[in-house]
Amino acid sequence: MDGSSPTPGSGPGDGVRRQELPRRRILVYALAASTLTVATPVGIGVAAEGGQRGEDPESALRKPSDVVVIGDDDEMLVLEVTAANRVVVRLPRAEVGQGITTAVAMMIAEELDARLADVDIPLAGARAKGNQFTGGSDSVRSLYGPARELAAVARAKLVTAAARRWHVPARTLRTKHTMVVAPDGRTATFGSLSAAAAQVHTPAVPSKPKPASQHSVIGRPTPRIDGRDLVTGKAKYAGDLAVAGAKPTVVARPPTVLGKVVSVDDAEARAMPGVLAVVRTAHGVAVVAESFHYAFKARDALKVKWAPGPLAPLSDRAIRSRLRAAVPRLGAPPHGSAQVEGEFEFAFVSHAPMEVLTAVADVRARSAEIWFSSQTPGDARASIASAVGLPQSSVRVHVVRGGGSFGRRLAYDAAIEAALISKAARRPVKLMWSRSDDIRHGRMRPASHHRIRASHAGGRVVAFSHAMASVGESSESLGPRPQGGMTTTAHVDARKVSAGPMPSDSGLYNFGAIDQKGGGIELAIPLGAWRSVDSGTMRTAEEIIVDEVAHSLGKDPVAFRRATLRSKAAKAVLDKVASAGKWGRPMPKGRAQGVALHEEYGSCVACLAEIDVTDPHHPRVVKVVMAADVGTAVNPRGLQAQLMGTAIDGISTILQAGLHIDRGAVREGSFADFHYARQRHSPLRFEAHIMPSRKAPGGAGELGVPAAAGAVANAYARATGTRPRRFPINF
Amino acid sequence: MPHYSFVLNGKPVTVEAPSDMPLLWVLRDLLGVTGPKYGCGVGVCRACTSHLDGAEIQPCVVPVEDCASRRVTTIEGLADGEKLHPVQKAWLDCDVAQCGFCQPGQIMAAVALLKKKPHPTDADIDRIENVCRCGTYPRVREAIKKASAEG
Numbered sequence: 001m002d003g004s005s006p007t008p009g010s011g012p013g014d015g016v017r018r019q020e021l022p023r024r025r026i027l028v029y030a031l032a033a034s035t036l037t038v039a040t041p042v043g044i045g046v047a048a049e050g051g052q053r054g055e056d057p058e059s060a061l062r063k064p065s066d067v068v069v070i071g072d073d074d075e076m077l078v079l080e081v082t083a084a085n086r087v088v089v090r091l092p093r094a095e096v097g098q099g100i101t102t103a104v105a106m107m108i109a110e111e112l113d114a115r116l117a118d119v120d121i122p123l124a125g126a127r128a129k130g131n132q133f134t135g136g137s138d139s140v141r142s143l144y145g146p147a148r149e150l151a152a153v154a155r156a157k158l159v160t161a162a163a164r165r166w167h168v169p170a171r172t173l174r175t176k177h178t179m180v181v182a183p184d185g186r187t188a189t190f191g192s193l194s195a196a197a198a199q200v201h202t203p204a205v206p207s208k209p210k211p212a213s214q215h216s217v218i219g220r221p222t223p224r225i226d227g228r229d230l231v232t233g234k235a236k237y238a239g240d241l242a243v244a245g246a247k248p249t250v251v252a253r254p255p256t257v258l259g260k261v262v263s264v265d266d267a268e269a270r271a272m273p274g275v276l277a278v279v280r281t282a283h284g285v286a287v288v289a290e291s292f293h294y295a296f297k298a299r300d301a302l303k304v305k306w307a308p309g310p311l312a313p314l315s316d317r318a319i320r321s322r323l324r325a326a327v328p329r330l331g332a333p334p335h336g337s338a339q340v341e342g343e344f345e346f347a348f349v350s351h352a353p354m355e356v357l358t359a360v361a362d363v364r365a366r367s368a369e370i371w372f373s374s375q376t377p378g379d380a381r382a383s384i385a386s387a388v389g390l391p392q393s394s395v396r397v398h399v400v401r402g403g404g405s406f407g408r409r410l411a412y413d414a415a416i417e418a419a420l421i422s423k424a425a426r427r428p429v430k431l432m433w434s435r436s437d438d439i440r441h442g443r444m445r446p447a448s449h450h451r452i453r454a455s456h457a458g459g460r461v462v463a464f465s466h467a468m469a470s471v472g473e474s475s476e477s478l479g480p481r482p483q484g485g486m487t488t489t490a491h492v493d494a495r496k497v498s499a500g501p502m503p504s505d506s507g508l509y510n511f512g513a514i515d516q517k518g519g520g521i522e523l524a525i526p527l528g529a530w531r532s533v534d535s536g537t538m539r540t541a542e543e544i545i546v547d548e549v550a551h552s553l554g555k556d557p558v559a560f561r562r563a564t565l566r567s568k569a570a571k572a573v574l575d576k577v578a579s580a581g582k583w584g585r586p587m588p589k590g591r592a593q594g595v596a597l598h599e600e601y602g603s604c605v606a607c608l609a610e611i612d613v614t615d616p617h618h619p620r621v622v623k624v625v626m627a628a629d630v631g632t633a634v635n636p637r638g639l640q641a642q643l644m645g646t647a648i649d650g651i652s653t654i655l656q657a658g659l660h661i662d663r664g665a666v667r668e669g670s671f672a673d674f675h676y677a678r679q680r681h682s683p684l685r686f687e688a689h690i691m692p693s694r695k696a697p698g699g700a701g702e703l704g705v706p707a708a709a710g711a712v713a714n715a716y717a718r719a720t721g722t723r724p725r726r727f728p729i730n731f
Numbered sequence: 732m733p734h735y736s737f738v739l740n741g742k743p744v745t746v747e748a749p750s751d752m753p754l755l756w757v758l759r760d761l762l763g764v765t766g767p768k769y770g771c772g773v774g775v776c777r778a779c780t781s782h783l784d785g786a787e788i789q790p791c792v793v794p795v796e797d798c799a800s801r802r803v804t805t806i807e808g809l810a811d812g813e814k815l816h817p818v819q820k821a822w823l824d825c826d827v828a829q830c831g832f833c834q835p836g837q838i839m840a841a842v843a844l845l846k847k848k849p850h851p852t853d854a855d856i857d858r859i860e861n862v863c864r865c866g867t868y869p870r871v872r873e874a875i876k877k878a879s880a881e882g
Contacts, residue, residue: 097832099829229831230831231815233767233805292759293753296772354776355832404864435771637826645867648863670771672775678859678862679857679860679861679868682872684872685869
């Protein structure tokens with residue numbers, strides 16, 4: 001370790017020695033431990049700075065994500081090699097199905113030359129400080145550099161330890177299959193070397209990650225590391241945990257959004273079998289029982305008088321007209337130009353992850369422990385501590401695998417609620433929102449209204465204007481902190497997103513003068529960033545107008561885009577879907593193709609959708625072809641899965657899935673009326689093509705939504721000869 | 732309170748429960764069998780899909796009294812020890828799962844379908860109602876066809 005002492009003010013603290021790698025920006029620390037444990041800070045954008053993007057001639061065209069990502073750079077990514085030869089990396093991110101644990105395991109296995117099966121990626125609990133934010137399609141981008149650096153240092157130390165043991169030059173040793181291998185064939189597992197490696201301060205071999213040309217794990221299509229647990233029912237979500245004494249808990253909630261309890265008669269409920277406690281919450285009444293069966297029955301037996309919520313007089317029609325009125329005026333178009341204009345409306349959309357919000361909480365007089373799936377565990381801990389009146393240091397937050405999120409687990413409503421119920425009931429609780437709680441009480445993607453105008457002259461677009469307004473969440477709905485609003489940075493972040501630069505600022509097309517304006521109205525309604533955030537509506541609407549411009553200029557939608565796209569990468573993904581999807585092939589009546597693109601998070605994507613509208617009430621997207629350039633695709637198989645998910649999101653939000661507001665209440669209450677796509681709505685054929693690239697990874701998890709939604713809308717328009725303006729279309 | 736005996740994943744079990752208690756909560760809260768998931772409680776999302784005497788059921792809407800003296804199979808009972816069921820194997824080969832929460836139900840629905848129709852058509856597969864919010868449907872379809880082809 002070069003005998004140096006920690007640099008004042010930047011070292012991670014006692015028991016930690018710091019090793020600086022002079023050539024690199026990323027620092028790796030060795031933690032004092034009896035087995036080899038190394039740690040590295042994870043900073044947002046570290047990978048991009050340290051990676052190859054700067055050498056990319058197109059880098060000027062590839063902007064970082066517009067989604068604001070919070071957190072600072074002193075988060076610790078920790079790798080440990082156990083005596084049992086397990087490589088354990090405690091990951092400061094949430095796994096909600098996006099496959100980040102598999103992607104990180106691949107990065108670690110690559111640099112360490114470990115077998116993927118020997119790598120474990122448990123989720124780290126909330127830490128005192130640092131970047132533990134999962135969002136903005138940032139996880140691979142922020143971890144790609146640090147995870148490889150970390151493993152490369154660990155490998156160098158293990159090799160050095162083996163060299164000392166065998167008295168051979170370290171440079172003669174190789175690593176493979178979680179072992180160090182000597183030229184004479186001797187082997188030693190990493191586990192057997194871990195204790196000795198922990199004593200190595202200065203590795204005798206370079207500790208630099210491999211060049212991409214030597215990658216054999218990164219870039220190889222790889223199934224999920226947790227696949228077997230997922231198909232056998234072994235995978236544990238919050239509701240599956242057996243925390244001692246934690247009893248099933250549900251909450252009676254008001255019929256309207258953010259309604260309140262006026263009075264409650266709980267005598268009958270309390271007398272029912274299996275009921276352990278009934279406690280008031282800020283917006284409801286909680287029942288703790290021996291089983292969810294008893295809890296639901298007792299909940300239904302509560303006689304609650306409700307006061308309507310602040311939204312009570314409002315319905316969709318009024319919200320829509322207020323939104324329309326809040327859209328800023330477009331400026332005057334360029335003199336002499338012709339206009340293609342459209343106004344678009346998008347309904348509220350539920351996140352509706354399959355696993356409803358669930359949190360286990362055990363709040364005691366001097367400490368608290370909470371188990372749930374969180375994209376923002378640090379903020380959650382601060383809010384929970386504040387809500388229950390404990391110092392943060394007395395609150396432990398365990399991050400559990402999540403059953404989907406799509407942005408929903410940025411907020412920690414259920415965790416705060418569970419903590420307060422546990423405190424009031426003086427016992428551990430396992431709180432579960434019902435599906436109707438989830439759909440009726442938020443959160444949701446805000447409704448929005450868009451006015452878009454493309455001005456063309458001489459056969460090309462000379463100006464492009466987009467003015468929009470979306471619903472923002474008023475502080476009234478956030479209420480007092482204990483109710484569980486996103487009152488801290490996650491919420492601020494979610495709001496900044498809608499107020500910040502607009503997603504199409506990157507200028508996907510050569511459309512002359514770009515003008516964008518945003519407005520909004522505030523309502524007391526729980527909202528949340530929904531996969532792809534504002535791009536999911538804004539860019540979708542823009543792609544529809546792009547098709548309409550092409551039509552009015554008498555040009556083919558693909559040819560027109562190809563001629564006006566700015567970047568080579570975007571043209572390449574468009575060409576890929578056009579050729580793989582046989583763009584322009586003859587279609588029977590009632591069928592059509594549609595295409596759309598999107599560029600964000602340093603990545604770009606194109607989507608071609610084929611729709612069958614023979615039955616206009618049941619349009620069926622029969623085929624989807626996508627192509628994405630995300631720089632280095634760590635796991636192409638996982639990336640294809642993410643694109644598949646965004647295709648289904650596009651189909652759902654454009655054709656059939658949304659929420660109505662009726663007099664302050666959400667009309668829908670389950671998957672019977674919130675029509676997220678099922679198998680019969682999903683394409684019979686799906687292809688996702690991954691463009692080869694050695695650039696640093698871009699973001700991918702949310703990328704496909706606007707392209708898929710735009711392609712579905714454009715296909716629908718071409719098949720029906722209509723101009724879709726209000727989404728979902730069948731609503 | 733009444734007692735109900737049934738065979739769960741090949742083993743006899745007896746539970747003390749009210750007659751109207753849904754099988755889902757008997758499994759999850761009384762027996763600690765957590766593979767079947769709650770996703771809606773009204774038989775709509777089908778995340779809890781399991782088998783009763785080999786046929787597909789949604790345990791969230793089947794009262795325990797209907798299960799007396801019958802065979803209940805959950806995702807946990809599908810594999811033969813360490814040897815996965817061919818449909819589970821196809822699921823792994825096709826890397827179907829994302830968040831995984833609906834997948835026990837998807838797999839149990841697929842097994843039930845293949846039992847009735849060893850060579851299902853696309854229309855047959857389209858009739859599977861199970862919701863997957865991650866949108867794994869194309870891989871679900873692929874895995875069912877793979878399992879069908881491999882018998």
